[in-house]
Amino acid sequence: MATPVVGDVDPVFSTLGPRMSLFVPPDPAPGQLVILCTWLGAGKKHIAKYAGGYSNIAPRAKILLIESSVWIIASPYVRQREAIKPAAQVVHAVLDECTGGSAAKPNIAIHTFSNGGTNSATQLLIVLQRQLGAPIPITGITCDSGPARGTYWKSFQSMLLSLPKGIFWRIIGPIVITFVTNILFGSQLIGWEKPERIYRRTLLDENIVNCRRICYIFSKADTHVEWDDITSHAGDARRHGWDVKELLFEDTPHCNHISKYRTEYLDAIRRVWEGGSLGHGLRALL
Secondary structure: OOOEOOOOOOOOOEEEEOOEEEEOOOOOOOOEEEEEEEEEOOOHHHHHHHHHHHHHHOOOOEEEEEEEOHHHHOOOHHHHHHHOHHHHHHHHHHHHOOOOOOOOOOEEEEEEEHHHHHHHHHHHHHHHHHHHOOOEEOOEEEEEOOOOOOOHHHHHHHHHHOOOOOHHHHHHHHHHHHHHHHHHHHHHHHOOOOHHHHHHHHHOOOOOEEOOEEEEEEEOOOOOOOHHHHHHHHHHHHHOOOEEEEEEEOOOOOOOOOOOOHHHHHHHHHHHHHOOOOOOEEEEEO
């Protein structure tokens, strides 16, 4: 039986497996699911802002939470995809609610944060496509602070800052993260595809996702991700015929745009969830 996750997350989630949990509202609507894929080392109090926002926007939707860590990113894809199968089972169950004569249609939204969350979404989508043998029906995708192309030093800093606080990790952390970063980037020397290229390609792959709506929320002040990495991915989406919205801020930090621009942020994810036009173009907020 699932056990409650201890922390500040509201609504209350139940554990599915390591770093995976599920919120089921009192009266869940068939076929409705929000998938939150959070950034490396995201704290429960920060996750609560987004979970709470979705519980207001989509009060009858289940919320699947997939958290990320350096240890997950550093694991082989085979291990990551095996570990994420409990989350895939949730998506299967939601899709099953829309079969057998049911009038319900799938309404599934994906919300990724940084490349840590994009990696989680990528592994989940690949597992689902292999299990279903068909693209997964997705109403829309929101990308917060990503997907980045990924440079050595920005990846290093992001992973380092995601580690626990304390004297031990201040001493050992740089050594561990140097090793992990060298493995991730060194693998390209033996012919492996760069992880960030896989993430960026998978989100727009029509063989994996049945979706044509995507919203990017990002900032020029982000020190972890180059903002033109995101505009370039938005350009790729447009060339593939997607309905694209870019919400660009001038002064907000990495994965924390909602704190200053809550109204604009929640309006953007509401549009993604509701399935209508996202409103084309790029909107810059000073």
